[in-house]
Amino acid sequence: MIHAHGLSRRFxxxxxxxxxxxxxxxxxxxxxxxxxxxxxxxxLRLCAGLLVPTGGSLEIAADRGExxxxxxxxxxxxxxxxxxxxxxxxxxxxxxERRERSGMLLERFGLWEVRNDRVASYSRGMMQRLSxxxxxxxxxxxxxxxxxxxxxxxxxxxxxxxxxxxxRGATVVATHDPxxxxxxxxxxxxxx
Amino acid sequence: xxxxxxxxxxxxxxxxxxxxxxxxxxxxxxxxxxxxxIFHFALPSGSSDLAADGLLWIAILFTALLGxxxxxxxxxEQGVLDGLVMSPCDRSAIWLAKSLSAxxxxxxxxxxxxxxxxxxxxxxxxxxxxxxxxADVGLCTVGTLLAAMxxxxxxxxxxxxLLFLPLALPIVVGGVGASVTANGGRYLGxxxxxxxxxxxxxxxxxxxxVAE
Numbered sequence: 001m002i003h004a005h006g007l008s009r010r011f012x013x014x015x016x017x018x019x020x021x022x023x024x025x026x027x028x029x030x031x032x033x034x035x036x037x038x039x040x041x042x043x044l045r046l047c048a049g050l051l052v053p054t055g056g057s058l059e060i061a062a063d064r065g066e067x068x069x070x071x072x073x074x075x076x077x078x079x080x081x082x083x084x085x086x087x088x089x090x091x092x093x094x095x096x097e098r099r100e101r102s103g104m105l106l107e108r109f110g111l112w113e114v115r116n117d118r119v120a121s122y123s124r125g126m127m128q129r130l131s132x133x134x135x136x137x138x139x140x141x142x143x144x145x146x147x148x149x150x151x152x153x154x155x156x157x158x159x160x161x162x163x164x165x166x167x168r169g170a171t172v173v174a175t176h177d178p179x180x181x182x183x184x185x186x187x188x189x190x191x192x
Numbered sequence: 193x194x195x196x197x198x199x200x201x202x203x204x205x206x207x208x209x210x211x212x213x214x215x216x217x218x219x220x221x222x223x224x225x226x227x228x229x230i231f232h233f234a235l236p237s238g239s240s241d242l243a244a245d246g247l248l249w250i251a252i253l254f255t256a257l258l259g260x261x262x263x264x265x266x267x268x269e270q271g272v273l274d275g276l277v278m279s280p281c282d283r284s285a286i287w288l289a290k291s292l293s294a295x296x297x298x299x300x301x302x303x304x305x306x307x308x309x310x311x312x313x314x315x316x317x318x319x320x321x322x323x324x325x326x327a328d329v330g331l332c333t334v335g336t337l338l339a340a341m342x343x344x345x346x347x348x349x350x351x352x353x354l355l356f357l358p359l360a361l362p363i364v365v366g367g368v369g370a371s372v373t374a375n376g377g378r379y380l381g382x383x384x385x386x387x388x389x390x391x392x393x394x395x396x397x398x399x400x401x402v403a404e
Contacts, residue, residue: 048278049278050274050277050278052403063280064278064279064280065279065280067278069274069278071271071274072271073270073271073272073274074270074271075270075271075272075274075275076270076272076275077205077209077266077270077272078266078270079208079209079212079213079266080205080208080209084205084208088201088202088205089275089279091197091198091201092198092201092202092276092279092280092281093279093280094194094280118212134275
């Protein structure tokens, strides 16, 4: 799914990633760890197509519509409801039976009761759950999660762990809390 | 069918957000009415209608700029532009929907501004109305592309006017020409050509503006 050789990314004079090699198969689970500022987010944004490498090569065997991404921003409109946000993304990602799929995800992540509330009224944890619904809505072949356990309570974290355990595609998780997913990982990348 | 559906969904989103927030249209309306009021008192009595027509175009231009500066506020403040860019929809659909929403807001505000101008100064001719309509298309298509370019910059409030005003000058020239000359049709034709050329350029370029 992901083939990277000598992958580098520079921002001005600052080299954030330098010569990263990785190979992730279609059903692989890559756990990325490292201190703040080590390049975890940059790696995920490169894989998501939001950045282009400044050195090396990166091949992603998934089209734009087959990648699910959870970053630091929830990527949802605060002025829309949860259902409206998922309806929009479902439309853009050509999700079949998107209403049913949205409803199922909202229910699974405990947001069904607040589905018609505007996201601006959500707590940080609720917004994180909605962002996970958004990232999973189109059943991506490649799922990229940057600090997915942030702001999640114990129940939310367990929901996510269950969801990740049931996944069939490739997954990359960057986290400061590796213990939650370490048993799922088939590969590890530790940044210094 | 899918492209039109994507544009419709994105346009609906922008209209719904504005309907709920009521931020952009009121700001534009207040600005243009305030500008026309000040122009009314600033223009000496006995000034010709030609001067007033010129002031109308100044008001329209800066009202459009105000609306365009707010075009990507939600996407910027909530980081949603990444979500739209990553989706499999054609990225030009994002530009087209945003241009249409900007155009909608501008037309709604002008529905107030043009009658107000008629009260303060002189009745607006059909040629001027046609020129305004054509100018709106040009302002919104070009302005949306430039707003997307400026949105990522820390100096976006400065960058957008710097980029936008030079490209809007031909629109002002065409609009004023259509409003004040006897042969306004020539200037309407110029505005139409401007709209077509720049709409195609902006439609094709948006992909490269939002991709880093």
